[in-house]
Amino acid sequence: MPKALAGVKPRDADSSLRDAPIACHELDGEGNVVWINQAGCRLLGLPAKQILKRPIWEFVAPGERDSSRLAVQRKLSAELPLTVFERTYTRPDGSTLVLEIHEQYRRRANGSLAGIRSFMLDITARKRAEEELRKISDGLESRIRERTQELELAIDFVRREMDERRAAEKEHRKLEAQVQYSQRMESMGVLAGGVAHKFNNLLTTILGYASLAGTEMSQGSRAQEHLEQIIAAAGSAAELTQQMLAYSGRGQFDLKPLEVSPLVESTTRLLDSLVSRKTALSFELTENLPRIEADAGQFRQILVNLVNNAVEAMGERKGQIAISTGLVWAEGGELPPLNSGHMVPAGSYVYLEVADTGTGMDTATLAKIFDPFFTTKFTGRGLGLPAVLGIVRAHRGSIRVVSNPGEGTKIRVFFPALDDADLCEAAPAATSKVWPRAGTILVVDDEQPILRLAKTVLESAGLHVLTADDGNQAIQVFRAHASEIHAVLLDLTMPGMDGVEVFHNIHAFQPEARVVLCSGYDEHEASNRMGDRRPTAFLRKPYHPRELLKLLSTVW
Template sequence: MPKRKSDIPAIERGFQRALEEAPAAISLRKGPDHRCVFVNRAHLESTDGRPQLGRAFAEAFPELAAQGFVKIFDRVYATGEPFVADGRRADVPTVPGGPLKERYWNLTFQATHNDDGVIDGVSTFAFDVTDHVRARREAEEARRQYDELVNTLGIVVWRVDPEGWRPEWVRGHVAEVLGIEPEAALQPEAWWAGIHPDDVEVVRAARSSVRRAEYRVEYRRLTGDEAWRWIAESGQLRQEAGAEQPSAWGLLQDVTERVLHRQERERLQDHLLHVQKLESLGVLAGGVAHDFNNLLTAILGNASLAEMQLTTGHPATRAVNSMVAAARRASDLTRQLLAFSGRGHFKVLPTDVNEQVVELTVLLEASIPKKVNLRIEPHENLPLVAADGSQLSQVLMNLVINGAEAIDEQGGTVVVRTGVQVLEQGDLLSVGPFAAAAPGAFVFVEVSDSGAGMDESTLARIFDPFFTTKVNGRGLGLAAVQGIIRGHQGLIRVYSEPGRGTTFKVFLPALTRGALQYPPAETPAGRLNGTVLVVDDEPSVREFARAALEFGGYRVVEAADGRLGVDAFRALAGEIDVVLLDLTMPRMSGEEALSEMRKIRPATRVILSSGYNEVEATRRLVGRASVEFIQKPYTVRELLALLGARTTS
């Protein structure tokens, strides 16, 4: 209350100035038509400055009357109840004669009373909050777009308190990624439940590092469909404006498909590296076997020649016999190396796998332990396969003996089963993307044992050369088996688990009728003399061949490579009866030399020889008229028998 009555005008003037200068748009309107009796500067500036004093509201602001504001005035004036609204839209022009502008206001309409307490007017207070509303709407639109992006990407966005990893909010595909409802994701324990036990510590370490740096971790989580899914989680620390403590923000995404594709790509890369390693080792093994066979040809050949020339009871006979036996064992080792390299089959004929199995198991029954029961289950009407019988026997022998040795003292069973199966491209890819076999019908031989089985680490290495679990093993048996099967355009599968035995399943392409013909029977020359041209780049082989042939009654002409051999053949074509021709030589190969010789004298008998098998060359050449093959190393008897000479000493 004013101290003196004379102070009232001053107070009223001060109050008047306060209203005039107030930031809110203030007006006072009297009577039922809401005629303006007071309007402050802010009210005038918020519109186009049009005259308002003494004018009814509908007259002064027809555009606002059309927007329903007269009704608001009428209701407040009639009831005395105030009207309060936040963010109410009221479109007004901001310059004289200008267009209506979209504006938003916080409004308060309050009834005024006369001295008798009767309502005589309405006062208005308005704050322009257009910028705030627009900012809020932009934020809402940004959040909508953000949520839409999160939903489109199929991710989860989260914010947690790094102390205790307490979730503050979570958005996105919570149910799909985490396998829980969005409400449950706000519970701290939900962020740890379902993580694979092997991944818990990795996740814990990653989340603990968020205070130091941004982190990213991949782990397995059990989702709502009871399946393990791979989750990629990333997070970083962020200090928000106005927040006392920073929060951890991050993303979760289901990356199962990506991880599986990556694992498959890595598996293929590992398989490719393994194939390349085996190919490199195969080339090395084949090269070593070839060179070693050339040496063995001289060693075994000369030793067999000495053996034939020794008289009965000669003191050197025992030593020479031991030399021959040792050379033959070395030859067996080179055959295994050739088999591993896939270059070891030489006489490819239509072969009945059932006959091979029966013949071999009859022999093996006497050599495997009595505690092992060997059972055969042949498939009737089995198609033939194109195979080298001796090489196929080596495969079966390796697999059956391995199966028998895997059975413990309690005894068990080895089952050899044959059959036919059609393999599609997908079946071949399951063995490996680089399998040489083509889709189609295959004859299979399955060798199963009831032994101890193998763990995954052993199973992954069983075909590696020189890997063995046997005390005295060389680790070439299964490597040779794989090489032989690969050389036959087949494939091999292995199934094994610890305590549940092992099964090897060999697939060989089935022959269609007429696909491979039996070669005509070879007719020995049946004579003791003649001229033989020996073409070989190894001097020791030529020296032995000369000695062996001269021992058999032949005259010998030597040539140190294919080109010299052709020259010698051209000069002596009328005298040469047989050509002993090495396949692998510098300057001109045996195949090229044979082609040139055929141009000179087509009917000349030719015996091809090699330290390893040139598979494609021998397939094309051997079986033609007057073309035969002998594998190094060979003895005097084997060479002379092929030539048709008597070999008695």
């Protein structure tokens, strides 16, 4: 063992530490090793003679050597407070040790600083275990993070999937409701059209015979006045059936390219007369809109019906009715369909909107506003909005209604906008010519009262009349008398062989035959059922006898 430093008293602790199992060494005031026990030599892997008189930082790993030297020198020069710390040492075989070092100052007998005594605990195995645990922990944390991210992605995917499924189910329910509604409206339209057709046949008989009876009455007699009341009532009933036909989409239409805003503007005075003084009527009409293909009279009927509906919603309260027009683009299926199984196609649509600040409607009422004869007003007939629906349906349009109780109602009607290529010039009107009121006509109708009425009217006009009450008989009579028949008055709707089939058989036998088609339905729809060939003229039921004679004079 080396000699004690000058001025340092011998210590009994040296002998007790020499064989201690814990490594211990002592440094002088310069940081050199002046004493080390056997456990310290074994720990550093060197004999004492290769350790003593050397600075302790020479045994420290190169990466920590400078910081070790500075730390020892600061402690010895300033007597800084000593703390437990860790340091990495290098053995001669190249292996490294991590040591936990506990220190205390060594002092001389006079109390001056002599150096530092250090106790070194080998914590290499513990640090390696900690490092392994740290790696395992980091690996686990990394895997947990990865799994967490995967779970979050999976949860997000499932959430999106559920949201998309809910949205798809909601859209499916919406489309299903629209289809069911369209089917219901279409079924009710078919029913209303059939009822209107039957009524038109009855009204034709009533109106015709009342008119004939009136011609046989003395002018100004009470009986003639009674007949005039019958004729007026029949005319009112005919208007009602026309509303029913409009609801069914089979009203009378004369489709032409129309400009919506000028057409609305032309009805301003009429609309003003419908609105009370308590209600302000305003217009916001977009100029230079594309034209639409529509019947001007039916379009005005839509406008009047919508304004009437708004006026009824306003009641006696003060408020406003706003009428506007404009142009929108709609994607396929975006607008509500009015025909079951038919999606409203994408395209540009010109709209007419009537908005009021009236009472508004709840969901239950909204679901019924287009049902025929449904009304919330004591004086209403419940055919205004159903007629609007039928007219718009016939024009291949759509309707959107927004309403809430106490917030008023907004009804927007959409019509397909025409491209320039769709526009065409109207055909010039035919020149009139004198009707000699002579010749033979074939009248075909399955309703015996109408058949007898037409025969009576035409024979009174000086014509020879042949009749047939079904399609097969009509073809037989026409073939037997084709050379003498000037024209055919043909009913469209008959049981068995209908007017369409009779029409084609007649034209197949005699292509130049003049056929006047007679129906309670719309001329446009009736003519379209004929295919490529078109009838010579069209007569809508119910008709007045003079209307029949006037039309025949144009085709004779």
